[in-house]
Amino acid sequence: MGCGFFYSFVLLLSVFFNHSASQQEPNTDFFYVYSFFQKMSSPSSLFHAVSISTHVCSWRGVFCDSRQHYVTALVLSGFNLSGAIPDTTIGKLSNLQALDLSNNGITSLPSDFWSLSFLRVLNLSHNRVSGSLPSNIGNFGSLQTLDLSFNNFMGEIPASISSLQNLQILKLEGNGFGSSIPSGILNCGSLASLDLSSNKLNGTIPLGFGAALANLTTLNLAENGFHGRSVDFVGLRKIKILNVSGNLFEGSLVELFEGPSPLEVIDLSRNRFRGHFSQVQTVDNSKFDWLRLRYLDLSENQLSGEISPNLYHAQNLIHLNLASNRFSRQKFPQIGMLYRLQYLNLSRSSLTGHLPVYISQLGCLNILDLSGNHFDGHIPILGVENLEVFDVSRNNLSGEIPAAILRKLPWMERFNFSHNNLTLCASGPISQQLLQTSFIGLRNSCPIAANPNLLSRRSGKHREVVKLIGLALTLLIFCLLVVVLLILVITYRRKKTRMWAVKQKNSYKEEQNISGPFSFEADSTTWVADVKQATGVPVVIFEKPLLNFTFADLLSATSHFDRGTLLAEGRFGPVYRGFLAGGIHVAVKVLVHGSSMTDQEAAREFECLGRIKHPNLVPLIGYCLAGEQRIAIYEYMENGNLQNLLHDLPLGVQRTEDWSTDTWEEDDLNNNGIRTWRFRHKVALGAARALAFLHHGCSPPIIHRDVKASSVYLDSELEPRLSDFGLAKMFGDDVACEIARGSPGYVGPEFSQLGPVSPTVKSDVYAFGIVLFELLTGKRPLGDDYSDEEEEENLVSWVRGLMRKNQGLKAIDHKILGIGIDDQVESALKIGYLCTADLPSKRPSMHQIVGLLKDIEPSSYK
Numbered sequence: 001m002g003c004g005f006f007y008s009f010v011l012l013l014s015v016f017f018n019h020s021a022s023q024q025e026p027n028t029d030f031f032y033v034y035s036f037f038q039k040m041s042s043p044s045s046l047f048h049a050v051s052i053s054t055h056v057c058s059w060r061g062v063f064c065d066s067r068q069h070y071v072t073a074l075v076l077s078g079f080n081l082s083g084a085i086p087d088t089t090i091g092k093l094s095n096l097q098a099l100d101l102s103n104n105g106i107t108s109l110p111s112d113f114w115s116l117s118f119l120r121v122l123n124l125s126h127n128r129v130s131g132s133l134p135s136n137i138g139n140f141g142s143l144q145t146l147d148l149s150f151n152n153f154m155g156e157i158p159a160s161i162s163s164l165q166n167l168q169i170l171k172l173e174g175n176g177f178g179s180s181i182p183s184g185i186l187n188c189g190s191l192a193s194l195d196l197s198s199n200k201l202n203g204t205i206p207l208g209f210g211a212a213l214a215n216l217t218t219l220n221l222a223e224n225g226f227h228g229r230s231v232d233f234v235g236l237r238k239i240k241i242l243n244v245s246g247n248l249f250e251g252s253l254v255e256l257f258e259g260p261s262p263l264e265v266i267d268l269s270r271n272r273f274r275g276h277f278s279q280v281q282t283v284d285n286s287k288f289d290w291l292r293l294r295y296l297d298l299s300e301n302q303l304s305g306e307i308s309p310n311l312y313h314a315q316n317l318i319h320l321n322l323a324s325n326r327f328s329r330q331k332f333p334q335i336g337m338l339y340r341l342q343y344l345n346l347s348r349s350s351l352t353g354h355l356p357v358y359i360s361q362l363g364c365l366n367i368l369d370l371s372g373n374h375f376d377g378h379i380p381i382l383g384v385e386n387l388e389v390f391d392v393s394r395n396n397l398s399g400e401i402p403a404a405i406l407r408k409l410p411w412m413e414r415f416n417f418s419h420n421n422l423t424l425c426a427s428g429p430i431s432q433q434l435l436q437t438s439f440i441g442l443r444n445s446c447p448i449a450a451n452p453n454l455l456s457r458r459s460g461k462h463r464e465v466v467k468l469i470g471l472a473l474t475l476l477i478f479c480l481l482v483v484v485l486l487i488l489v490i491t492y493r494r495k496k497t498r499m500w501a502v503k504q505k506n507s508y509k510e511e512q513n514i515s516g517p518f519s520f521e522a523d524s525t526t527w528v529a530d531v532k533q534a535t536g537v538p539v540v541i542f543e544k545p546l547l548n549f550t551f552a553d554l555l556s557a558t559s560h561f562d563r564g565t566l567l568a569e570g571r572f573g574p575v576y577r578g579f580l581a582g583g584i585h586v587a588v589k590v591l592v593h594g595s596s597m598t599d600q601e602a603a604r605e606f607e608c609l610g611r612i613k614h615p616n617l618v619p620l621i622g623y624c625l626a627g628e629q630r631i632a633i634y635e636y637m638e639n640g641n642l643q644n645l646l647h648d649l650p651l652g653v654q655r656t657e658d659w660s661t662d663t664w665e666e667d668d669l670n671n672n673g674i675r676t677w678r679f680r681h682k683v684a685l686g687a688a689r690a691l692a693f694l695h696h697g698c699s700p701p702i703i704h705r706d707v708k709a710s711s712v713y714l715d716s717e718l719e720p721r722l723s724d725f726g727l728a729k730m731f732g733d734d735v736a737c738e739i740a741r742g743s744p745g746y747v748g749p750e751f752s753q754l755g756p757v758s759p760t761v762k763s764d765v766y767a768f769g770i771v772l773f774e775l776l777t778g779k780r781p782l783g784d785d786y787s788d789e790e791e792e793e794n795l796v797s798w799v800r801g802l803m804r805k806n807q808g809l810k811a812i813d814h815k816i817l818g819i820g821i822d823d824q825v826e827s828a829l830k831i832g833y834l835c836t837a838d839l840p841s842k843r844p845s846m847h848q849i850v851g852l853l854k855d856i857e858p859s860s861y862k
């Protein structure tokens, strides 16, 4: 502000020198403004350092009428004006319409201030004006904006405020106003925004408030001592922001959620609202528009019963806080579809049972507080990318803390796992301080990964060494060690993390004998890695041959193949998620069904597969042969697979039909436009390109043998990538015929004959056709509801049946239909039709399919 002031006066200096006479002339506006500046500016300011010679109307912040007779506006926000405004200065500016003195150090207003009857805007916010607000404020009948916020006003809000009938904005927050709201305020029918928060107001809300102030869009009464009920707000039919946080409001919420209202922000926290929250839902014909709601804070009230299932409709909610109420014991509420949530606080809400897997879909979450409930079971995989605060303290959770969360902790602002039955399996030591604040009472009995107390044990070891060498060398070596350690710690910390100490990769190799055999349980399989010494079994990472990873690193990367890191269970076996040292984010696929290949053959096969690279293939980056188990290591795909995106709906949602009324947009973060034709086309084309490459770009051609929706992944750029190519071959043709053929629903009719049939490229084409149908119809290949009189049991015969009747469009997922794309969609159906021909020889090649799909490419990808 000082700078602005400085520049304004430098500007003044540079202009002409001839108006001094008029502004010194008493009883003119210019004289009043001049005196105002002279008396309010600090003695040290430039105002006093120079003789003011330019015309007042040319000063910054001063606005005059067109003939330069009167001053009509003073906008002097942050001009470093301080002290009491004297009489015979601005109080005499009889034509003043706007006065903004905000962000200064003004302590009192002059007695002649109240005659400014033309004033339309008065902003005195962020000053130090004290004392009561005189009733004379009622003289300002033209006032539209009155902002006295953040001063030291005290006493009552004068009843004369009723004269301010043009008032649209009234902001008195952050003062010491006491007593109750004068009922005169009900005359201010034009009020659109009223903020009385953070005062000492009390009493009840004037009767008829809602009806009288029906123009209000923003109402903030927070942090006062108001008594009231939600019924007080009935009638506020334009209200968008309602904040009564920190008062003594009572009664139920029913009225609030009953009528039609455009509420977007509701903050009722820290009051005494009570009653069953689920009552809110019983109003069946409720016109409340849940979709508008962005912010809902009901925390620290006395609400009881169940959490309203209607929340489920609030799909634009960003902030939800229901903490510290008196809800009855219940399961996690149905909020799996609130994908936009950034803040979720269900602390102390009597919640029981498991944490639902679908919270992993709330990928925007910054802050998640589930503390003080009765949750049991494991911590599921979370979308941790944006997580900054994570609190699950005081629950009954068990199992290991998922590795994905542990890796994220160094970048988080706050986290708390205390008072659970959790096991901490960090891959590096954790500072004592963290153990004592964020992991209170956890078990450290993790069998494989490094023990958190490693650091202290290491120093013990050093001491032994030191003893051996003898006293003479002690000091020297000790000093050296300290220096080296310090340098190590400092550089490492700088590079990687804020609070973790050095990652002790080698140390546990030395100190712990990790001996097998190991047995692991996934959800539907149990598998055994028959290795004697985990550190003795190498993990090959093709591009990083020098890293020398072993099976022990895989154990630590996946928290000992903990279920919490389980990504999926495919036909071949479970897939886990993990981070290898160096931040390599991987998906670890265990092929549990045994293989007919020898170790050498398997290694050669993996090496071959590792060399196959294409922008639409998920890269195989390494492998490990652990006893009988062949473990494939893939680059991790951030955005899951097509199966998840198309079909795996959050819990509580049975049918895709239920989703039809929503308003998701194309750029919805978590859905990535999967509901648009453009995106689905991109996925189809990407998968087709991958297959065309395997079939026609590799020699000998590679038959995928397991093309299906769950083999098509989406990487961080949302590029489709086909996975699992070549794996079926690992099992050979004799072992598990089923596996060699493909997944149910994706297998062509040629396989239903008796006798052995070898898969060909054309069986991949058939399976691709099914995936294309899935993309187009949004339905699963088998067992979905094909909504037709004819009881079709599978997707392909349903769609082909409709197409033969020339009713193909009936099968299309209506969400992706839109102006001008029906033709493209219909052409895509035809491609699917060709791919799924009964006779393999009638099916087109993947090359041809890529060409066909390119012909119907929607104009541009976003």
Ligand SMILES: *[C@@H]1O[C@H](CO)[C@@H](O)[C@H](O)[C@H]1NC(C)=O
Binding pocket: 001, 002, 003, 042, 043, 044, 045, 080, 082
């Ligand atoms: C603002 O005024 C005070 C005296 O009231 C003076 O000490 C201070 O230096 C001024 N600040 C600037 C930036 O001009």
Ligand SMILES: *[C@@H]1O[C@H](CO)[C@@H](O)[C@H](O)[C@H]1NC(C)=O
Binding pocket: 077, 102, 103, 123, 124, 125, 145, 146, 147, 169, 171
């Ligand atoms: C008053 O001035 C402050 C500071 O310049 C500004 O933030 C606020 O929006 C103004 N009040 C109104 C009602 O415009």
Ligand SMILES: *[C@@H]1O[C@H](CO)[C@@H](O)[C@H](O)[C@H]1NC(C)=O
Binding pocket: 178, 179, 180, 200, 201, 202, 203, 225
């Ligand atoms: C309301 O506030 C006024 C002044 O701040 C105080 O005198 C009065 O006792 C308060 N009334 C109640 C019921 O708290």
Ligand SMILES: *[C@@H]1O[C@H](CO)[C@@H](O)[C@H](O)[C@H]1NC(C)=O
Binding pocket: 188, 189, 190, 211, 212, 213, 214, 215
């Ligand atoms: C709301 O404002 C409009 C114009 O701004 C006015 O005509 C109407 O009377 C106001 N409503 C009430 C209840 O005063």
Ligand SMILES: *[C@@H]1O[C@H](CO)[C@@H](O)[C@H](O)[C@H]1NC(C)=O
Binding pocket: 197, 198, 220, 222, 223, 243, 244, 245, 265, 266, 267, 295
């Ligand atoms: C409600 O008002 C209080 C006090 O001004 C503020 O701290 C709080 O953030 C407001 N709530 C919302 C949702 O803006």
Ligand SMILES: *[C@@H]1O[C@H](CO)[C@@H](O)[C@H](O)[C@H]1NC(C)=O
Binding pocket: 299, 300, 321, 323, 324, 345, 347, 367, 368, 369, 389, 391
């Ligand atoms: C959750 O809400 C409770 C009660 O209002 C509050 O004490 C706590 O700080 C909140 N947690 C977070 C992480 O904001």
Ligand SMILES: *[C@@H]1O[C@H](CO)[C@@H](O)[C@H](O)[C@H]1NC(C)=O
Binding pocket: 374, 376, 396
């Ligand atoms: C925690 O879970 C155990 C069983 O797993 C149960 O016996 C115990 O009562 C639970 N404790 C709480 C506080 O819910």
Ligand SMILES: *[C@@H]1O[C@H](CO)[C@@H](O)[C@H](O)[C@H]1NC(C)=O
Binding pocket: 398, 399, 421
């Ligand atoms: C804690 O978890 C372990 C397994 O992780 C289990 O054996 C034990 O019973 C649990 N204790 C309680 C009190 O739930």
Ligand SMILES: *[C@@H]1O[C@H](CO)[C@@H](O)[C@H](O)[C@H]1NC(C)=O
Binding pocket: 393, 394, 415, 416, 417, 418, 419, 437, 438, 440
């Ligand atoms: C974690 O929660 C426990 C139990 O509520 C508490 O004592 C501890 O201070 C919390 N730690 C942090 C870092 O918030």
